[in-house]
Amino acid sequence: MGTTFTELDPIFHPRSAALIGASGKPGKIGRVLMDRFLDMGFRDLYPVNPSEREILGIKAYPSVKDIPAPVDLALIVTPTNAVLPAVKDCAEKGVRAIVITSSGFGETGEKGLELEREMVRIARLGGCRIIGPNCVGIYSPSSRLPFPLDAGKESGKVGVVSQSGFFADYLTLAASRNGIGFSKAVSCGNEADLDASDFLGYLGEDPETELIVAYMEGARDGRRFHALAREISMRKPVILLKGGTTQEGAQAAASHTGSLAGSGAIWEGVLRQTGIVSAKSFEEVLDCLYAFSCQPLPKGRRVGIVSGPGGIGVCTTDACLGLGLEVPPFSPQTLARLRRAMPVVGGSIRNPLDLSLASLVNPQVYADAISILLEEENIDMLLVVAVIGGEQLRDILLKGLGDGGGKKPVAVTIMAGGPQSVAGDIALLLKSSIAAYPDGARAARALARLSEFAEFKRGFQGNQ
Amino acid sequence: MGTTFTELDPIFHPRSAALIGASGKPGKIGRVLMDRFLDMGFRDLYPVNPSEREILGIKAYPSVKDIPAPVDLALIVTPTNAVLPAVKDCAEKGVRAIVITSSGFGETGEKGLELEREMVRIARLGGCRIIGPNCVGIYSPSSRLPFPLDAGKESGKVGVVSQSGFFADYLTLAASRNGIGFSKAVSCGNEADLDASDFLGYLGEDPETELIVAYMEGARDGRRFHALAREISMRKPVILLKGGTTQEGAQAAASHTGSLAGSGAIWEGVLRQTGIVSAKSFEEVLDCLYAFSCQPLPKGRRVGIVSGPGGIGVCTTDACLGLGLEVPPFSPQTLARLRRAMPVVGGSIRNPLDLSLASLVNPQVYADAISILLEEENIDMLLVVAVIGGEQLRDILLKGLGDGGGKKPVAVTIMAGGPQSVAGDIALLLKSSIAAYPDGARAARALARLSEFAEFKRGFQGNQ
Helix, strand or coil: CCCCHHHHHHHHCCCEEEEECCCCCCCCHHHHHHHHHHHHCCCEEEEECCCCCEECCEECECCHHHCCCCCCEEEECCCHHHHHHHHHHHHHHCCCEEEECCCCCHHHCHHHHHHHHHHHHHHHHCCCEEECCCCCEEEEHHHCECCCCCCCCCEEEEEEEECCHHHHHHHHHHHHHCCCCEEEEEECCCCCCCCHHHHHHHHHHCCCCCEEEEEECCCCCHHHHHHHHHHHHCCCCEEEEECCCCHHHHHHHHHHHCCCCCCHHHHHHHHHHHCCEEECCHHHHHHHHHHHHHCCCCCCCEEEEEECCHHHHHHHHHHHHHCCCECCCCCHHHHHHHHHHCCCCCCECCCCEECCCHHHHCCHHHHHHHHHHCCCCCCCEEEEEECCCHHHHHHHHHHHHHHHHHCCCEEEEECCCCHHHHHHHHHHHHHCCCEEECCHHHHHHHHHHHHHHHHHHHHHHHHC | CCCCHHHHHHHHCCCEEEEECCCCCCCCHHHHHHHHHHHHCCCEEEEECCCCCEECCEECECCHHHCCCCCCEEEECCCHHHHHHHHHHHHHHCCCEEEECCCCCHHHCHHHHHHHHHHHHHHHHCCCEEECCCCCEEEEHHHCECCCCCCCCCEEEEEEEECCHHHHHHHHHHHHHCCCCEEEEEECCCCCCCCHHHHHHHHHHCCCCCEEEEEECCCCCHHHHHHHHHHHHCCCCEEEEECCCCHHHHHHHHHHHCCCCCCHHHHHHHHHHHCCEEECCHHHHHHHHHHHHHCCCCCCCEEEEEECCHHHHHHHHHHHHHCCCECCCCCHHHHHHHHHHCCCCCCECCCCEECCCHHHHCCHHHHHHHHHHCCCCCCCEEEEEECCCHHHHHHHHHHHHHHHHHCCCEEEEECCCCHHHHHHHHHHHHCCCCEEECCHHHHHHHHHHHHHHHHHHHHHHHHC
16 A cells, blocks of 8 residues: 655655754754754754753743644654653644654564554554654755754755665765755654655655665565566666665664565565666665766666776776676777877777876876767767876866766766875765766776666667 | 895895986976985985986986996886887996886887897896886885885885786875885886786795785786795785786786786686685775785684664675675673673664664764674674764774784774765774775675685695
8 A cells, every 4th residue: 555645745845843852962862953953944843842941042842732833743752662652742733744763663573563553553543644763754955854964955856765764864964975965865764654665656756856765674565666666767766775685684684673674586686677776885875876866878888998097997897897888999980089189108099998197197188088989889888097186187077078978977987196085086076967986896887787777778668 | 937035125125226217397207206206215316318417406317327326226217219228228337127117018019029028138138127118116115216106105014016007006105095004016017027926926025015915917927926826825915906807808908018818717716726815996905905904814704793873784794694704693691791781772782783873872882892792702803883983983993992903803884974084084093003994895895805815824724
């Protein structure tokens, strides 16, 4: 039984919110969220705490029922044993949706599960939906709804649904530091009521969301998830990290969110059939996100490699081939154009194009190579290994991309200045919509994922 | 036919050096190296350039033969056609070793190969050895011999041999930014005379080198390389990135350094049999280097995972299992100790140990968990996923490690503050000899490599 877009959309756009368990004491989650709501500029916030009359300058209420205005969303961040009474109050108050961050429920066993069922029963009587418990709730920058970590106020086009609170929270923080904006993010925790599939369906229909990132340990209804994932993937990419693919991981997942992780082999099949972009680690999720958020889909799997360092060009070629990509020869016309534009000594005019360390002395060769290869018909995407960084690299790349930047996906590897300098340069390039990586193999993997997803979409369109 | 330690050692310890093709003009390699020699504080440097009388305040000579003192090492950085005459001059002068950075030789075809043979013939007549051509030469911080990039003046225990100049040059720069020091690094380019196996043998015997990093596209003498690699691996780890494992990569390697990359399958076998630590990308080389440079070898493959975020603990467990590591249950004694020391709500006292987001509020739980698990007999190594960073994380880790830091390898994943902040924190931790990574899967991979190498060593000792 699914939920509709219209049912869920108001949850991400509350006009007023109560923070039940609000606190002024540093170190408390009730204080962290007070600070974050204020920082985001959320207007109608009502702190609830029976022992306080005012928190950080805002009037506090003993109970949600004492608030003299309608409350669209309540966040319950109290100790476990105070949650059920707070849910009752919310239902009586007519709150539309409740986020429960508190843990100690279904993930601890049957008694906790029973408590969850009771909460849901009470909430439903009042027409109220529950997100959580054991989650970090909702980040909706256009409505100024914050996560505990600071992912910024800017909206974007990436939606997140996660059974891990930290995954959603840290992902939005980490990616936002690199210039990626989010439409909304939701951590659904133990899924006592609303589950990951509900939110996946919502984000699939959400016009503000063009790309979805998900962390899942299990799906309550496997068939429904399968159908949803396939249907959404036809319209927008879903990048998924599946937790609990091994027996030991699945056991850990059970005590993490109480979810049944299901067999790794069955999930492998589901991921293949649905067009889902399957990532194997948190870092790979970010790598895919960077490529999918700013690059077009390739028309085929043929990569043109432009490398300053020859050895790294060799290894990156190996990495592409290992991922099922092709590194084919350039056409005679392109070879002729490259030969006219490039220095000859020490380099090599072929694919991978070895610019040699002449690229350090005259980095303009990167721009020339990129603009020539964007027009090469034997090549569907570009992988550039740069030995310069900073604004110099950005400007040269933008010059090379010219108006053709949207024609073929481009992934850039930065090898200049050392790891800290590279981390800064990656942010700089992403903010100019250039997908950048610290390693050729990671740039290759991101291109491979773009190419696999493009093939899924073509296969679907071919079948229509 | 091998070379002996005594033959090669003087090359890394020249008392005087001539820079043939030295220049004062910015952008020229002859200028870059002048700057670098001066910056390193190399004393007896003789610039050679027929058109200059003085370069950057140092007297220049028309030819190496005009230098009024013995010259131990000559670096030839001239255009291709000026190399052979310079080699002749060096041989006549009695120079002991020549580094030729210039390219345009064997990697361009038969004519270039012929030129290389002629250079070697002439050099050998004068008792002189050649490194290169088409290389960046030698970095030997204890002798103040620089690479073109600035990897610093501090000596360390890591030796590098590379058929890619950029690999050696950028690796030493990137790792030195994270606090890793090098004994010596050599880029051997086209290997007209001395080859990677010669230098591998040298570093294997070098008492200053405790750990070797190598980039190779091919071995001139496969049998010799196989025997050497196996023999050295018994004493010190060799981390190797093999370029040209695919047909397309091998073709690129041929035009990069003229080397024959050999079949990928044969190399796979060699890497397995020799105990070599095989890395698949530049980043993986660095990741392995960080673990091998500061962590002890594990006694088995059992990992204890300590994670703040539950979902990341689940994924990291999956990653460990996927790499052939084990994540076994803790012993009853350890469970009891953990239960006494840890908060209960929202976390989980098992392996992976889920500290929950309580670890954000009270990060001391990391120190407690680490010190307890260092004493757990069911666990051979630790993987910690931290949600705090900076000096706070460093101090807590050092407290947890206490005197037991050398007992078991520990790899830390930092997920705090975003990518740029993490890059800085990794450097901070490495400088305190703590191996740190931005992703759980990469920390797991580094531990897997430590464990595989430890098994190779135990197998060898068992066979004795």
